[in-house]
Amino acid sequence: MRKQSIAATFAITLAASAAHADEGMWMPSQLPQLAAQLKAAGFAGDPAQLADVTRPPLAAVVSLGGCTASFVSRQGLVVTNHHCAMGAIQLNSTPDNNLIENGFIAHTPAEEVSAGPAARIFVTVGFDNITDRILAGARGKTGRPYFDAVDMAKKAAVAQCEADAGHRCSVADMYYGSEFYLIKQLELKDIRLVYAPPVSIGNYGDEIDNFMWPRHVGDFSFYRAYVGKDGKPAAYSKDNVPYVPPAVLHISTAPVKAGDFAMVAGYPGVTFRHRTASEFANQIDWLLPNRVAMFDGLIHTIEQASAGDKAKQVLYASNVASMKNNLKRAQGELEGLRRSDAIHVRAADEAAMLAWLKQQPDANSEQTDIRALQAELNQADAQRERDFILPFLRPGLLGAAVQLQRLAFEHSKPDAQRESGYQQRDEPMIEGGLKQLQRRFDPVVEKATLRFALQRYFALPQAQRVAEFDAVFGSTIDEAAQRVDALYAGTRLGDQATRLAAMNLDATALAASSDSLLKAAAILQPALLRLEGEAKQRAGELLRLRPAYMQALIAYRKSQGRAVYPDANSTLRVSYGKVSALTPRDGVDYRPLTTVAGIVEKNTGVVPFNAPKPLLDAIAKGDFGSTADAALGTQTVNFMTNLDTTGGNSGSPVLDAQGNLIGLNFDSNWEAVSASWMFDPRYKRAIHVDMRYLRWLLAKVYPAPNLLQEMQLPVE
């Protein structure tokens, strides 16, 4: 098979494939090649215009680091989700004026408040393919050397790029090591809070409604970006001036209805859609069920060990809440992937791809690489029980001991050569963690979780046991229970001062410590370093071999008339589709738009369904002005599309066929949790704030006519 560049692979005429028309988190540069599909879907603009992220409209779409936002005025006004601005809202709350509960309106720029020194807005100013530069030093290498060569080249590119003051740079890996892009972003540092509704609007329904449809949330807030008088990024100063963005989105005043074209631009975090069939099977048949069982068991263990003891329950409350969230997500993902029959669908697709590849000329080296990739994955699978359970064998205090030993080990190297996470700049974080442990740890509970995890360890096949872990915990579960008691009886690390003091001991001093947990950590350390080395070796091989798989997949899709987007990696992507209803299960239909009637229906007066009185009064009054939906005869609140999104898309602008802003993405439906692995068009939906609801709140409920005027919108 001819080795053409992957970018060239896209330069083909693609036939619209109905079954997959709405799947895809496209790189903007791919959109011109999708012109026919975009037009067929209803897009009225010029796809070529979308290709350059430094030009309108995509230049209006910015990252907050974890969230997406967009510029909506020439004076640096930015709109994003309420939950993305929560830190700034919290920071400015006082006992006398709780902005979380009351909301916030700056009637003039002078009333705006700082979002805090850590707040950032990143404006993408460069997006360049530097694949050759990144891979030059890696070619010919394998395993760990391949990994290190890529890593070094990335660090060098970032350092060179960041020499331009006021910018932050990163290298994005597209198609699993196939292509690398240098992304350069202007880093705006003076961010101010302009408008936030009360949390009882901005997060109406909270955890109860999270992931659910129908929704009734006003999940939006406004920021404004400021720069120095020289127009350059600067820390907060009264003298700073509004940043003039390279592009601005215009908020639509047109209705939104089922079937309308919609497009979302944002920074989706991570997806696994192009993983191999064996990785799908591993995820669904092995990892997710094991994750469910593990979290379920751990939660049960902690609840039993802390039953009737309020103090212990408080220590583990945050831990348990997080595990319950993980458990719920894993269950949702498993349920969805099984419903989509993902194992068989992916396996059949891969088999067809490999059969097709076999027929292609010059495909030998690709086939060799793909076989090697599969062998590498099989090897990983052979150790999966071990790799799954080992992290659970170093909880809380024992984990701190392991970390302290590793820190001492890394201290013996020059800072630049230390493992990431153990450099000087990481030490405040380590210290914070060691302090926080005081409020997250109880020996009785930790021993119970350790015993629970050790049961799984001792159930490992002998070949997966690790000598150093055996040395610490013994050879049977009964022995381990005694060893665990002894470990926690003989340690003084439960004392915060002792833990913090140990941060400054060198490796020799720590190795000589008589503390039982530090001694155990010293025994475990060689094993952990060895396993880490193996993992990096594997990561290098996967980075080297996956491009062959992606190359085959892209070529195969091309033969089907379809393009391939890279899996999400927190870079700017565009998805297009339409406003869509959902049939979540037999007999039930979800409408694509919700209305204020649902706010009243859900309202109990108790958090999280405590709509504020001005909102309830305004709904009762029924004065919806220019923002009402004429067809529905009332005010809409949220709407749903079939757009392809994932975590990181929070705050992303949803655009109509003309490129006008019709919604803010803020969630997905429960049935779409599994979309990180497989996009099932029957169930995948994204949930948005209808900009008409935002406009109505600004016009009639918590008025901010100044902002409406600034955005050139009707004030009622």
Added chain:
Amino acid sequence: MRKQSIAATFAITLAASAAHADEGMWMPSQLPQLAAQLKAAGFAGDPAQLADVTRPPLAAVVSLGGCTASFVSRQGLVVTNHHCAMGAIQLNSTPDNNLIENGFIAHTPAEEVSAGPAARIFVTVGFDNITDRILAGARGKTGRPYFDAVDMAKKAAVAQCEADAGHRCSVADMYYGSEFYLIKQLELKDIRLVYAPPVSIGNYGDEIDNFMWPRHVGDFSFYRAYVGKDGKPAAYSKDNVPYVPPAVLHISTAPVKAGDFAMVAGYPGVTFRHRTASEFANQIDWLLPNRVAMFDGLIHTIEQASAGDKAKQVLYASNVASMKNNLKRAQGELEGLRRSDAIHVRAADEAAMLAWLKQQPDANSEQTDIRALQAELNQADAQRERDFILPFLRPGLLGAAVQLQRLAFEHSKPDAQRESGYQQRDEPMIEGGLKQLQRRFDPVVEKATLRFALQRYFALPQAQRVAEFDAVFGSTIDEAAQRVDALYAGTRLGDQATRLAAMNLDATALAASSDSLLKAAAILQPALLRLEGEAKQRAGELLRLRPAYMQALIAYRKSQGRAVYPDANSTLRVSYGKVSALTPRDGVDYRPLTTVAGIVEKNTGVVPFNAPKPLLDAIAKGDFGSTADAALGTQTVNFMTNLDTTGGNSGSPVLDAQGNLIGLNFDSNWEAVSASWMFDPRYKRAIHVDMRYLRWLLAKVYPAPNLLQEMQLPVE
């Protein structure tokens, strides 16, 4: 206002009232007057034909006592709900052949099994207005004498009617004392089980899906009624012959779709739709919230008192389950009535009625009676806290002591004059209860519930306190706690033999007992008799005065062009409407038909979502033959209508425009729990088994071609 007979009031031309077109549990005799509405709704038959319950088609609709059923063949074949036949299925189950789990098919009449000696089918053979006969002796009386006169006349009518062997009779009170009907029913006693699907079909989803839509239940079973060779009702005998019913329903083979006309005939239990505005307000603002608080508190009290004690938990499991069910129903009713704004809607309607009445000539005596009715209800309200709490002050063992004292008191009268519930025929039931207590009682838990209820008692205004209760429990809650301990320390009634022996003691002996609970019961008895007397006095007044209210309501409705049905009272009623979707809340639509896809979606393999393999296989095979829905391209399971139903309608036949059987009613949706008080057309739906699903199961899954042939239906 002219005092015309209420029956005559219906003999008017009624304009169809769109808002209320689907509300109404009509007496069959009312249907000819509704001919225009029936026709407009799509009914293709002759409404006059429906008026006589002893002629087809209503003569095919029978009562099982609590459930409804219908004849579907000339050989006495009867179809009803699976849950209505559960007793018979259980009775015939053995460890070797659990019919609940396996289902049951009699391939020939010889394989049919007896539904047990208590099974009954009641065929209505007479339905006569005997109002004058019942009220003749009551006229001119008030209060208790009015009540007693009506009661005596009813007993006399029943006794005379039941002189005809093989019949059971009752007197039904229509429009709250306005009209009385003598209902005569043939009592068939040899009932046999013919067919039941496995419970995993017949009750798929069980409590989890109870009250829920979408549903996927095959809630049906077949019985056959037998009579002696002389054609008369007879107890089970091998020599009996199939009963030839006066009418038979034909099962439809036509499709069912949204908007289709539908009609249900059955024996709905009790509704309160025509209660006064003040009774609505009392129910919603006072009784239901108090019921919720009381059951919630009692459940919490029992759970706390039995925490960590498995034996105690088992003793109260059934009690707690029943209270949770009561709690859930009360919550649902409250939620629904508030959503429907029932207090204001009913109050506005009543106010309009009273204003209209004021304009009518000759309305003085009616107005006087309505004022007196309201005064009587106000008087009851003034004691409602007391009347609510007193029953909770005699739980379990103390309740048994009260019952034993009352039994001794009643024993001193001739049997015929004893209070209903304490006659000789009731004694086996009393004995059963006293025995069952052994498995439902623990002194620690009972004392806790008593203390909980006493807190409410001691919070009563002084005017509502009862001297005898004060004498037993003291004057403060602290004193009461000590008295309760003493009561349970000084009783031997916890011993079953002692309890049963006390059934035979006379009043003098019991009065002399030194048992602490029997002594307490002796003190309470005069109070309970006094309050019972007051209640009967009030019941008499309400029975005398409510007809004026009903008269006014009926006349007022007539002026609006609407008829009035009597509130449900377990007599045969007909409701008509259509196959209907539901919008339960903003953004959600429920389709009116479910399909087998939903069975697969819900299936977990674990009870209650453990569809049997033959069903799952048949669904996978997709061979739905003549029973498939052509429009949906698959097999339907359940469907929903807006028919007016309530408890007692279980098993009721749902008929199409031609009078053919299209469904079996088996449940209502959660949003309709409040319909016992107010029919809100937005939310009231009834849930039915689609007869096509029944036919498919009989044809393809658990085949019974003999039954299909007997019902003249396609066998595939």
